[in-house]
Amino acid sequence: FDVWVGGGLSTNPKIGQRLGAWVPLDEVPDVYEGVISIFRDYGYRRLRTRARLKFLVADWGIEKFRQILEDDYLKRKLVDGPAPDQPVARWRDHVGVHRQKDGRFYVGFAPRVGRVDGATLTKIAELAAAHGSGRLRTTVEQKMIVLDVEQEQIDSLVAGLEALDLRVNPSPFRRGTMACTGIEYCKLAIVETKARGASLIDELERRIPEFEEPITININGCPNACARIQVADIGLKGQLVLDGEGNQVEGFQVHLGGALGLEAGFGRKVRGLKVTSDELPDYVERVLKRFQEEREDGERFATWATRASEESLT
Template sequence: MSVETTPRQAPAARPNRQAGKATGAWADGDRTPLNHNEAFKQDDDGLNVRTRIEEVYAKEGFESIAPDDLRGRMRWWGLYTQRKPGIDGGQTASLDPAELDDQYFMLRVRSDGGALSTVQLRTVAGVSTEFGRDTADITDRQNIQLHWIRVEDVPEIWRRLEAVGLTTAEACGDTPRVILGSPVAGIAADEVVDGTPAVREILERYIGSPEFSNLPRKFKTAISGSPSLDVAHEVNDVSFVGVHHPDFGPGFDVWVGGGLSTNPMFAQRLGTWVSLEEVPEVWKGVVSIFRDHGYRRLRNRARLKFLMADWGPERFREVLEKEYLGRALVDGPAPEQPSGHRRDHVGVHAQNDGRFWVGGAPVAGRVSGTTLYAVAELAERHGSARVRLTAHQKILVLDVPEEETAAVAEGLEALGLPAAPSEWRRGVMACTGIEFCKLALVETKARARTVVAELERRLPDFDVPFSIHVNGCPNSCARTQVADVGLKGMVQKDDDGNLVEVFQVHLGGGLGTEPSLARKTRALKVRAEDLPDYVERLAGRYLAQREAGESFAAWARRADEDDLR
């Protein structure tokens, strides 16, 4: 696939300035690249790298890959070089990128809305076992991430994926990434509105198009009509959240400008209601504003959240309506706070058609190709042809006849995906970590498994929702700041001069209609091997001090610092 870029006409707009300096925003009228990333994107659209992968790199091997393709444009097709084994976290920030690169790739497969047929799941599983050393992780972006991929195998992998309707297009890069959607869209009995048609229209019209293949940074979308608020809408660039309008009925409330990482900001409501049919048009308007007005000079200020922080929701809505939509939008209500809902959809639940879904919980999303293949076989054996991935690293089997639910639950349990997991397993998430990620400082997946196993052994009867999010670096891919216990990986020297893994602890974060960032307690760091002891101590103090009905997050926000150590 080759893509020819075409000039884009941005609307007349006010210059964006940061402390008197040009921001690099295209709307200012000067498209001179102000950093290397902007230069290589202007030189050649990232989507064009596919031709070189197929015709050159897959034939001539890793050493033939041009640097800007290797560490830049290949991301437009879901490919990142993974971390070379044996490099400790102390060297993450000091080594040249070429020294960190292994000659293997991580590959992300798009599954927008987390939706996969069993045929598609089996295909991904086959790619994993044949080309990826049986690796597979379910991410909190509702897609599957594979490792150990050789560039020589990429064309055949694409052929197999695309034969069943899957793609890796724009799974990474400065593009519209995979669209989060309710994993129970279209089947939940309490759903406000099914956002699936809007997800599909955006995919068909805009993903893989040069119109939006050169954004200032990545762009994250969420569309969900679930009253459980199940797609972390508070921390996406744009989210459409199901609401009932008193005059117009079911539709969506629009949130813009969320994101975590080192500068966490929650999305802000535009205060407008849009119908299901309007979602793609409004989405296009928001992403166009980001493309044209987003700050391109500094990569660390290039996310939409910084533009929203400077403009505010009133101005953002005004520009959206007047300069991109050409019409006013309807004012609308905010979503209601969920009451008793669990966002992850784990367990056995009735659908709106008389059938059931069964949700299982891997530990921090870590599965394998072998496991995914077995899930596809299990689902089909009991009358299902669909699975869904969740934004909480879980997997659901849909459309199960009531009489088959027990068998499906037992089958998932046997695969290490229990439908009735402990609160420790249910609430844990983890990013990729130092095992594969070039930005990571510490191990995450194995650490999460160890912590869960120890807490299940020590506190088997703990029955309160409790989230532990383990991150290998400050970038918060596993949403550190909005967990009950958020763990940000770091390295430091011990008294003997040895490098040790530690975690900075964030406590009491949460999402919802009134989201809150976690509390950082002064100088609170915990050694990796001490995490089970620390969380056990913390949970005990919470149980002893909590008020009736008080969540851990609420307790942690009011507790004395000494009780949080």
């Protein structure tokens, strides 16, 4: 494994940093025990606003962090290693039908903004038991996976999931939109998120059905970034904004062009760019169409958003 430390989002986001070390599988527990122990012994745990490893790494620097990890905790040097290869997959969310190492398959599907009610969960469990081993997984992208499916069972399982409106081959909007719990169940949230995200998916599928590029749209109900707004193509941070008549209404501050992976970076904020909840479908449609018009061949949305003019992003 390649080791990274010190990442985190919320109101003070920081990108994790590479230790520059390669760790074989059997040494992984020693390394993460060492990293956690450094936080226990040196982290700012008495200060609630700084009780995260990212603040310690930012103050120490990555060289000092690695030295202390090696000298004081592991009692040995780590093996230097190159950065991992650039990923080639267009998506990294496990959606679709994929072969497992044992020759069977797993089937990943996309609930709308990660919301699944109890009755639907029961039906998913029944499908997993009938078509696989009964094993299910959830993912950090608000997706679900049925494991251990034999090849002859794939079509039946996909049909059963699709009948529940759980898409195995979803549109980019269904596949790439996620939302935090929002004001419906969270006392910190300022705006509604789940229903807003679901309606946004429906509107975008209707308005630009030809759009096929990977796109992530992350919707958060407050500044705390549970839905990781800073590292989405389009990140939406909930807040109260003024509408055209001067009334306070639910809306979002917009972050554009964030990304994870080896080209990680935080989204760009255009000064004064905020949209009301009602204006959201119009705004996202407008920006995505400008991306289609202005992008270079093979260019990702995040790359385009970084270089695009402010006029193209508003």
